Amino acid sequence: MAATAGHGASGAGVFFRRLSRWQADQQRDSLADLHVAAYRASPAPPPDDSCAENRPPSPVPRFHDRNPFLARFAEDVQRPGFDLLVATTGPRLVGCVYGYLPDRQGSWWYGRHDIPAPDLGQLADSGRVFNIAELMVDPEHRRRGIARQLQERLLVRVDAELVTTVIETSNSAAKAAYESWLWSRTDRLPAANGRPELEVWTQRPPA
Template identity: 40%
Template sequence: MDTVRLRRLNRWQAEGLREDLADLYVESSAASPGEEFRDRQKFLLRLAGDVQLPGFDMLVAEAQSLTGCAFGVPVPRDGSWWEGFHGPLPQNLEQLTASGHVFAILDTVVHPHQHAHGLARRLQERLLGDHEASLGVTLVDRSDHSTCAALRTWGWQEVGQIHRLPGPTTLQVLVLPLGERTSEHPDGLAHNDRTQRPE
């Protein structure tokens, strides 16, 4: 197997690779032939919006060609990212958000042949590590059972649902605690000086 290299892209580099990223997205999806064009256009539209978000960061995986990518943004400290969350936001998520140590993974795309090699997980962990995040967060369509199941096997935990506009879309919220797990904090979400809400 070819050696897979991970490379960071800024927003301009990501925009320059948009067509290749969209091709990768179509190859990685299980869309029926009639849906491919529409799914590709939706991905390009989402990507165009995402690269404009403050702190946008992307990692791509390359062998002889582009084999995967993961991208995301730091979650703003003001809590605006959590608007539409069903019910009260758990206190530990509120504290970590206020501390500036939460990073949202907006999308992870990996060529189907690479899944067996753990590339999606490697991309996510590297992206979160590069941002020294205490918590990773991602949103998944509730009907996408295979993605939810894969994320849970990597340690992601479901913490609720969130409603995102436009439309009636309700998404599953999953978090990946990156702190040290202790008997006092088995979830890895220790409340220490680094994660306290500023006064």
């Protein structure tokens, strides 16, 4: 991956920064802290700052605990096309989004083998699909449009025909947010292997 891009500031004193693979791996513990804090949050924020897989019931399911996240992240950071942005206020990490180019049978579908459709599988094989694996915002910094800015800034550099993500079926706030960002629900994945039921959402990237 290219070297880290320069800072970009929002109007609320939040700075956005793209990290290299190495930098992202060095920040894995801080990212895990953010992940646990985001998924423990209650009550849920308004849709603008909702994010995929970000509002489970209490207590936090095992899928959202620190060690499972770290295990997934260790794999994801090595995937083709991995790209990650963070949002900070001073030294504090307050948001993160990352994704990668999935393959036809990759973990983006969480083991369901009857999808994707052949044409979507061909797009994945040719590197024309980008999957947002995680989008999270610290509970104390929601309602500021940080989630929206993170996903917009990430997708600016995406060279793909389709962008995907998965959202917990019970996460109505996240679904409302993605719908407001012009994403569409395209499929549903049953609960399996310790993770909750998920919905697949897609969007055509910006021209």
